[in-house]
Amino acid sequence: MMDPDIIDDLLARLASECPGLVTINEAWFAEPIDDFDAQTPAALAYLAEDAGEALETLRPTQRVTLTYGIWLVCERADFRAQRQALRSALMGHVFSEHHDPVAYRGGQTTDIRGALIWWREFWTVDTWLHG
Structure with missing residues (x-):
């Protein structure tokens, strides 16, 4: 079974596009x-949720939605530009051909502490688990 987690690819995408x-x-x-x-602006990503649909448990493949959280830590002056860069990248x-577009x-x-904003956003991507 292939692990559908794309965290390494997500980090590489942010590094190349932001x-x-x-x-x-x-x-x-x-x-x-x-x-x-x-060390800022910083983006720290993690796999927040891996949710399947129980209705498809008898099939050899099952749709799964991966949800990634991304912490964006930056100064207020940089916030809108960095958030937009992150959004444009994702x-x-x-x-991959096994993953739907990121949403x-x-x-x-x-x-918010002093000049720093701690922003967290979530992104989802649908894929399939293969038994």
Whole structure:
């Protein structure tokens, strides 16, 4: 069975399409941001949810929706430009012939500290699990 997770491809896409980001990493394995001046703007991505449809459990393939969370940490002055770069890089992108285009699910400000904004948004991509 092929693992449908595309986190490595997602990080590579952000690295190639978002040159303004200083730090791009998988959130689970990222070092803490200690020097905000040197390490931001930052995008830290993670697989947030892997949801299948129970109605198709008897088939050898089953549709699954992968949801990725991306933390965007940057100064207020950079926020709109960095968020737009991230969205331009992902909206409708097709990572493989096995994955549907990426779709925006939503976002929200989770914290504002001084000049820094902590924004988190979610992206989904549908694919298939093969038994």
